[in-house]
Amino acid sequence: MSAILPPSERLWYKHPIDRVEGTWIVIALTWCLVMFAMMVGWHIWGRQNLSTETYRTTPEQFTAKAQAVVDKYTVRTETDLKIPVVAPPPGSDVYLLARLWQFWPILELQKGKTYRLHLTAMDYNHGFSLQPANINIQMVPGFEHVVTVTPNQSGTYSVVCNEFCGIGHHQMVGRLYVK
Numbered sequence: 001m002s003a004i005l006p007p008s009e010r011l012w013y014k015h016p017i018d019r020v021e022g023t024w025i026v027i028a029l030t031w032c033l034v035m036f037a038m039m040v041g042w043h044i045w046g047r048q049n050l051s052t053e054t055y056r057t058t059p060e061q062f063t064a065k066a067q068a069v070v071d072k073y074t075v076r077t078e079t080d081l082k083i084p085v086v087a088p089p090p091g092s093d094v095y096l097l098a099r100l101w102q103f104w105p106i107l108e109l110q111k112g113k114t115y116r117l118h119l120t121a122m123d124y125n126h127g128f129s130l131q132p133a134n135i136n137i138q139m140v141p142g143f144e145h146v147v148t149v150t151p152n153q154s155g156t157y158s159v160v161c162n163e164f165c166g167i168g169h170h171q172m173v174g175r176l177y178v179k
Helices: 019-045 059-073
Strands: 053-056 074-078 083-086 093-099 102-104 106-109 115-121 126-131 135-139 143-149 155-160 173-178
Touching: 059 074, 059 083, 059 093, 059 115, 083 102, 093 106, 093 126, 102 173, 115 135, 135 143
Parallel strands: 083 106, 093 115, 106 173
Antiparallel strands: 053 143, 074 083, 093 102, 115 143, 126 135, 126 155, 155 173
C-alpha cells in the first residue's frame, strides 16, 4: 500500500464502521451536545459573559457625545499627547473611543459605583481588553457597544487593543483608573 496510489477499495463508505471508531464518534457527538447546552448555561449562570447593548452610530455622533463628556468632566491631562483624564460622576455614561492607534480619553472611575461604558471604533475593528481583569470586547466601526460596569477593585488598569489594526497596533494601549 502506498500513499501515492489510490486506495484499492474506492467505495470506503460502504464498509461497516469499526466498533472503536463508532465509540469515539458517539463520545465526540455526546460531548458536542453537552457543550452546546452549556453555552446557554454559561450565559445565564456564568459571570464571565458580558451582556452588552449595541446601537448603530456614526463617528461624528459618537465623537460629539464623547467630547461633551470630556469637556464637562476632565480633571487633568496625561502623556505627551495631552490625553484628557475624565472623572465622571457615578451612574453616568462614559465614552471611550478607539482610533489609530490610541484609546481616548483616559477614564477615572470610582470603586463600587456603576457606570455605563460606551465603546466604539472610529476607523477599523479594534479590541477592548481590560487587563488584568480580562474583559474583552470587539469594537466595530458604526456600532456603539454599551456595557454596565461596577469596578470592584482599586488600581490602574491597562486597556489594550487585542484586534490587529495595522502597523501601529503595538502602540495601542490606554489606561483606566479606579479610585
